[in-house]
Amino acid sequence: MSAYGFGGQSVTQKSGVDATLAKKLSRWEHHRSETSDAFESVEKASKQFQECCASKASRIVSAEEKIRSRNIFKREYERFKDALEKLENCLTMGANSARDFADRQKILLGFTEKKRIFVAQMEADDERSSLLSSSSSNNNNGGSNTSKKLSAEEMTEGMTPEQLLRLQMQQIKSQDQTLHALSRLSTKLKATSGTIYNEIEEQMEIADDLEKDFKQTQMKMKALRKKGHELNGYRKNEIAEQDRKIRLEAEKEREKEIRAKEASQKGFWGWFNS
Known part of the structure; x- marks a missing residue:
């Protein structure tokens, strides 16, 4: 300044x-x-x-x-x-x-x-x-x-x-370039192999999860079928019990009607005889 x-x-x-x-x-x-x-x-x-x-x-x-x-x-x-x-x-x-x-x-x-x-x-x-x-x-x-x-x-x-000296420098430079190219290629191959390995691991985990899900679903289906059979048997027993109760009630009604009819007939003839 x-x-x-x-x-x-x-x-x-x-x-x-x-x-x-x-x-x-x-x-x-x-x-x-x-x-x-x-x-x-x-x-x-x-x-x-x-x-x-x-x-x-x-x-x-x-x-x-x-x-x-x-x-x-x-x-x-x-x-x-x-x-x-x-x-x-x-x-x-x-x-x-x-x-x-x-x-x-x-x-x-x-x-x-x-x-x-x-x-x-x-x-x-x-x-x-x-x-x-x-x-x-x-x-x-x-x-x-x-x-x-x-x-x-x-x-x-x-x-x-x-x-x-120039020839040796050129040869060393060429070797360095070749080694550098090989190093980059090796790094790329390592990265690619790592990616492939990770992808295989992910696919194996997915396959394991699918297998577990399939087994769980299979077990649930078996339990549902068993429960369905149980419910079906219980339903049949319940229907049979209801039918039996209906028949008993019908028989009781018939007996009442017969008794009432007999009682009415006895009452009519008793009045007529008197």
């Missing part, structure tokens, strides 16, 4: 923007330097590979040396391609003006053109190798056997310590 209490926030924001811009600019310069170093290495490997493949009467080049030179060229090309991709990703980072952006595009186009030349060189070598293999199949079998016999020491022979 200034002496009068104004402008402090704007100064802080400006310094923050400048720091971010400087960081982006340094990132572009860093990747540009890496791309330049990678280009020098792949260009050197390309020249060595061309010299190795050139037909010269004064020099006899073995198949092992050609293969080793080609492998070095391919490794350096992959390193250059990766560095170029990183440089493309930060093309607009920290560009102060349109002129600065145009200069960056010019640098990037130059590297891209060199990349096309290297790709064309490898494609031409592939075509040449395929023609040689098709024209001499028997010799190609012998050459393939020789290639298979190359050891790791022979493949890395002639490489500088920096190249060996």
Whole structure:
């Protein structure tokens, strides 16, 4: 903050923007330097590979040396391609003006053109190798056997310590990526197996509950049938008892009627005789 209490926030924001811009600019310069170093290495490997493949009467080049030179060229090309991709990703980072952006595009186009030349060189070598293999199949079998016999020491022979270190770093990085992918796959498989196990446990619990419900329902049905039979027997006995009572009452009524009739007849004849 200034002496009068104004402008402090704007100064802080400006310094923050400048720091971010400087960081982006340094990132572009860093990747540009890496791309330049990678280009020098792949260009050197390309020249060595061309010299190795050139037909010269004064020099006899073995198949092992050609293969080793080609492998070095391919490794350096992959390193250059990766560095170029990183440089493309930060093309607009920290560009102060349109002129600065145009200069960056010019640098990037130059590297891209060199990349096309290297790709064309490898494609031409592939075509040449395929023609040689098709024209001499028997010799190609012998050459393939020789290639298979190359050891790791022979493949890395002639490489500088920096190249060996980069190769080891690439191999370690590739192994780390493979292990990371396997770890994620293992985690997913564990999660899937856990889900399947839980689902099976739930299905077994549901089956047990259904079996218990079925047994309870079966027992209730048996009890209801038994009670129904008991009620049915009790009802029959009750109806029979009611019928018996009705018959007894009917017989009593009939006896009363007969007695009354007899009494009335005796009374009539007694009056007539008197």
